[in-house]
Amino acid sequence: MSDFDIEALIRKSHEAKAHAYCPYSKFPVGAALLTKDGTIYTGCNVENASYPLCLCAERTALVKAVSDGHRQFRAIAVATDMVNNFAAPCGACRQCLLEFGAEWDVLMSKPDLSYKMLKTGELLPHGFTPDALQTFQDGIQNGKN
Numbered sequence: 001m002s003d004f005d006i007e008a009l010i011r012k013s014h015e016a017k018a019h020a021y022c023p024y025s026k027f028p029v030g031a032a033l034l035t036k037d038g039t040i041y042t043g044c045n046v047e048n049a050s051y052p053l054c055l056c057a058e059r060t061a062l063v064k065a066v067s068d069g070h071r072q073f074r075a076i077a078v079a080t081d082m083v084n085n086f087a088a089p090c091g092a093c094r095q096c097l098l099e100f101g102a103e104w105d106v107l108m109s110k111p112d113l114s115y116k117m118l119k120t121g122e123l124l125p126h127g128f129t130p131d132a133l134q135t136f137q138d139g140i141q142n143g144k145n
């Protein structure tokens, strides 16, 4: 059982998709990120004529939230127009979501609002986390690195 309204969050991610700036890929993506305190930040993909600078919807929502002071999250819903596939975050987004914990929910949806739910840590198993850097720093303190 989730302690938040899954359908409402997914719906918001589909609404956010309407703002996608994607003249190159023509692949709109929306995201809705729920913070621990119940605030919702939305995001969309923002592309650029310099293709590698394209921003994904998930990271747009994440940086909006973090830059407002949020670091604890309950869930992120991701939306695309694909009817045959759930909206799976790309590798870079998985890494950025994992930065803020391995135990919060990623809701990958379709336009009919059906979804697949996985934890951030399930989406990127064996990921590189802040813990690894902490362990490294501890090793330096103890003369082991």
Ligand SMILES: O=c1ccn([C@H]2C[C@H](O)[C@@H](CO)O2)c(=O)[nH]1
Binding pocket: 022, 025, 027, 028, 029, 044, 045, 046, 047, 054, 055, 056, 057, 058, 087, 088, 089, 090, 093
């Ligand atoms: O998880 C994803 C995957 C892709 N995109 C965007 C990036 C680019 O603008 C377009 C096509 O890759 O979709 C996202 O926003 N999120």
